Amino acid sequence: MEFEQVKRQKTEEINRMLCRFLPEESGKEKVLCEAMNYSVAVGGKRLRPMILLEAYKMFGGNDTAAQPFAAALEMIHTYSLVHDDLPAMDNDMYRRGQLTTHAKYGEAMGILAGDGLLNYAFEVMSEAVCEQGANGAKAMSILAKKAGVRGMIAGQTVDLEWTGKPQTKELLDYINERKTSALLCGALMAGAALAGAGEAQLSVLEQVGNYVGLAFQIKDDILDVIGDESKLGKPLHSDEKNEKMTYVTLIGVEQAEETVREFSNRAVELLDTLPYENPFLKELLLSLITREY
Amino acid sequence: MEFEQVKRQKTEEINRMLCRFLPEESGKEKVLCEAMNYSVAVGGKRLRPMILLEAYKMFGGNDTAAQPFAAALEMIHTYSLVHDDLPAMDNDMYRRGQLTTHAKYGEAMGILAGDGLLNYAFEVMSEAVCEQGANGAKAMSILAKKAGVRGMIAGQTVDLEWTGKPQTKELLDYINERKTSALLCGALMAGAALAGAGEAQLSVLEQVGNYVGLAFQIKDDILDVIGDESKLGKPLHSDEKNEKMTYVTLIGVEQAEETVREFSNRAVELLDTLPYENPFLKELLLSLITREY
Numbered sequence: 383m384e385f386e387q388v389k390r391q392k393t394e395e396i397n398r399m400l401c402r403f404l405p406e407e408s409g410k411e412k413v414l415c416e417a418m419n420y421s422v423a424v425g426g427k428r429l430r431p432m433i434l435l436e437a438y439k440m441f442g443g444n445d446t447a448a449q450p451f452a453a454a455l456e457m458i459h460t461y462s463l464v465h466d467d468l469p470a471m472d473n474d475m476y477r478r479g480q481l482t483t484h485a486k487y488g489e490a491m492g493i494l495a496g497d498g499l500l501n502y503a504f505e506v507m508s509e510a511v512c513e514q515g516a517n518g519a520k521a522m523s524i525l526a527k528k529a530g531v532r533g534m535i536a537g538q539t540v541d542l543e544w545t546g547k548p549q550t551k552e553l554l555d556y557i558n559e560r561k562t563s564a565l566l567c568g569a570l571m572a573g574a575a576l577a578g579a580g581e582a583q584l585s586v587l588e589q590v591g592n593y594v595g596l597a598f599q600i601k602d603d604i605l606d607v608i609g610d611e612s613k614l615g616k617p618l619h620s621d622e623k624n625e626k627m628t629y630v631t632l633i634g635v636e637q638a639e640e641t642v643r644e645f646s647n648r649a650v651e652l653l654d655t656l657p658y659e660n661p662f663l664k665e666l667l668l669s670l671i672t673r674e675y
Numbered sequence: 676m677e678f679e680q681v682k683r684q685k686t687e688e689i690n691r692m693l694c695r696f697l698p699e700e701s702g703k704e705k706v707l708c709e710a711m712n713y714s715v716a717v718g719g720k721r722l723r724p725m726i727l728l729e730a731y732k733m734f735g736g737n738d739t740a741a742q743p744f745a746a747a748l749e750m751i752h753t754y755s756l757v758h759d760d761l762p763a764m765d766n767d768m769y770r771r772g773q774l775t776t777h778a779k780y781g782e783a784m785g786i787l788a789g790d791g792l793l794n795y796a797f798e799v800m801s802e803a804v805c806e807q808g809a810n811g812a813k814a815m816s817i818l819a820k821k822a823g824v825r826g827m828i829a830g831q832t833v834d835l836e837w838t839g840k841p842q843t844k845e846l847l848d849y850i851n852e853r854k855t856s857a858l859l860c861g862a863l864m865a866g867a868a869l870a871g872a873g874e875a876q877l878s879v880l881e882q883v884g885n886y887v888g889l890a891f892q893i894k895d896d897i898l899d900v901i902g903d904e905s906k907l908g909k910p911l912h913s914d915e916k917n918e919k920m921t922y923v924t925l926i927g928v929e930q931a932e933e934t935v936r937e938f939s940n941r942a943v944e945l946l947d948t949l950p951y952e953n954p955f956l957k958e959l960l961l962s963l964i965t966r967e968y
Contacts, residue, residue: 414824489763497793519801536703
């Protein structure tokens with residue numbers, strides 16, 4: 383079976399798994415659970431849970447122990463989108479052609495559904511840790527840090543603060559490492575930790591995730607300038623319109639493409655130093671960088 | 676030493692402890708950490724962490740293992756206030772005479788600081804669980820549930836949905852049990868779980884917390900009608916102004932006071948069935964109900 387077909391199958395499996403971990407739409411708080419589940423349903427590629435599950439496999443995991451963590455990671459990713467879309471933040475009414483959570487359920491429910499997803503992610507993980515013990519605790523701790531005030535939330539804060547102001551490459555890297563790389567690092571590291579990987583291996587995976595995230599984000603910036611609108615499914619030149627500084631505005635398309643190649647090579651080299659392999663995971667990480675949409 | 680003096684001392688100890696667990700205000704994300712720490716500093720009575728620490732002692736805990744959980748619980752309580760104060764929710768500019776987080780740092784930072792506190796609470800607890808193992812995992816799981824979509828967030832959702840609409844006593848109890856009792860139950864149960872309490876004892880504490888929370892909230896409603904403004908430090912009749920249904924509007928001051936007495940008696944009776952005691956904790960719980968401010 384070719385890569386794309388396998389990926390589609392895995393995505394569908396993850397969608398079914400997510401449904402099992404999301405809250406039932408019942409009780410007086412039904413609308414809250416509906417808004418949470420709607421938010422997750424609007425999302426799409428399930429990259430982060432897929433990477434977590436594949437990293438778990440790569441390090442020898444062969445049961446369902448990683449599933450609650452994969453589901454929780456997708457909830458964390460989703461809550462960050464729901465809150466980013468709020469009027470006080472990016473003020474977006476649509477995502478992937480569908481109404482954003484606050485556009486559909488009102489602003490208060492957008493805030494509460496985001497809070498609900500973040501809290502529920504830790505509820506699901508806490509319960510799994512009670513059953514699984516040390517490896518679970520380590521994985522949860524990794525995800526909490528990567529999603530937290532030195533990780534994803536820091537990236538969002540600094541991005542908001544600096545939008546429309548002149549930026550340096552250093553600042554851009556800071557933001558990309560936190561807004562994009564952090565959860566990818568978390569996915570790789572948490573999956574491996576659940577299978578018992580040690581600190582040295584987690585540190586290699588952290589670097590892999592970092593390079594992949596940076597390359598992914600630069601690729602995003604490039605596609606926003608020279609991509610194919612029909613493939614991307616969204617209009618080009620949004621960064622220019624939002625006066626957003628990117629790698630492309632800083633160093634131009636050609637050098638930006640060179641940087642993507644460089645970072646993706648480094649990621650693969652690092653991945654190859656590990657004593658385990660998972661060809662699908664490797665291809666998945668590379669596909670994020672070579673993609674045309 | 677009399678109760679009030681001991682309580683003041685304990686509050687100051689908790690304030691010092693909180694400072695040790697909150698994020699350092701450094702790095703490019705400094706303003707985020709400032710907004711988080713400001714939010715916690717504005718808060719005051721530290722009831723929830725105090726109850727958690729005292730429950731831990733009551734069940735034989737005699738070290739610092741409960742501290743990260745007590746700090747995390749206060750972060751969770753604080754994030755809920757920060758998000759409740761947002762313009763899309765209660766739209767409050769002041770709390771205890773100081774600017775609310777979004778009023779001081781802007782709405783986007785109000786959202787992010789709340790997210791940061793909720794995530795950081797679990798970051799701090801996850802790290803503690805890695806060191807402490809099973810009892811820590813149980814405590815974290817309890818707090819996650821009580822703060823979550825069937826607990827505190829559900830209460831906030833239903834409260835928002837029904838404000839200004841006719842309510843029943845059943846609905847009022849539903850909201851109070853989740854908005855007020857849930858975190859008090861969590862404090863009692865998590866503290867006891869950290870000291871190794873079993874399910875039957877946790878279940879008794881859950882009932883105690885429930886009665887105390889309900890009595891506390893009804894007392895709040897009573898004080899809003901017949902309290903002393905100078906002692907309360909806030910104007911009376913806010914519920915009436917906000918067209919808020921309360922126990923007082925439902926059954927009148929006299930019967931509401933009877934209910935407070937009844938619930939507080941039941942809480943004490945339940946507490947007395949446990950094979951441990953902590954006179955300070957008992958007095959603290961009763962003081963929430965007999966208070967005049």
